Amino acid sequence: MSVTVHPSSIVSKDARIADGVWIGPFCVVGPDVEIGEDTRLEGYIHILEHVSIGRRCRIFENVVLGREPQDFGFKGERSFVRIGDEVTLRENVTIHRGSGEDSVTSVGDGTWMMVGSHAGHNVTVGEKCVLANGAGLSGYSCVGDGSVLGGMSGLHQFTKVGRFCMIGGLTKVVKDVPPFTLVDGHPARIHGLNVVGLRRKGFSQEDRLQVKRAYHEIFVSSSIDRNALSRLEQDNLTREYVIEILDFIRNSKRGITPWGDRRNHDD
Secondary structure, rough: OOEEEEEOOOOOOOEEEEEOOOEEOOOOEOEEEEEEEEEEEEOOOEEOOOOEOOOEEEEEEOOOOEEEOOOOOOOOOEEEEEEOOOOOOOOOOOOOOOOOOEEEEEEEEOHHHHHHOEOOOOOEOOOOOOOOOOOOOOOOOOOOOEEEEEEOEEEEEEEEOOOOOOEEOOOOOOOOOOOOOOEOOEEEEEEEOOHHHHHHHOOHHHHHHHHHHHHHHEOOOOOOOOOHHHHHHHOOOOHHHHHHHHHHHOOOOOOOEEEOOOOOOOO
């Protein structure tokens, strides 16, 4: 097995390129870049220094990885971009390095970032997420495993999205989104559970009912009942998914996205 590099591309002698990598036309690969086995760069791609890319990734035209963060506090310090295995980055995706010495912007295994989506500095994207066309993640935001962000949706700085959430297209997310929920609006509101996503991830009907009941107790109108959090924490029958919800809410720094129409609770 060997490495294939189109003659029009420029690859730094300090880059570490694994077997089976294919680098198409007019790519630039900088120093201190690592590209894993069988990854394919389609063409016109710019990968700057301090970027690592896993195995069997596919990166499409005009992607830029490792450009300096859009942060006035950045002073040229060393920081990183880390891309997992089997990640797909479609045309015009941009992922910026972290801001702060040795900080990291990361994208987990199996994630798919569609055309024009962006991950800003210090962002963390979990495994098997989907960011649809034009979705934007501001600095320090975080997306949990298996979550889906619709086209042109956006996360405010420091905002967190829990696991297996569905964020509707054009949604403006300014507060943390708790796990397993369906969110839409400008600004965002919770409109029930991400039932389709949970079924696909193997959540049983009983698991979904436990999560639904927990959210019924936690939210009074659109706001959170703190006494309900305590009651659920003390209940010996509380399951792991409910504990995950409680921990997420307790650890939220930006506050929790409010519930929208209380009539829209899915089974």
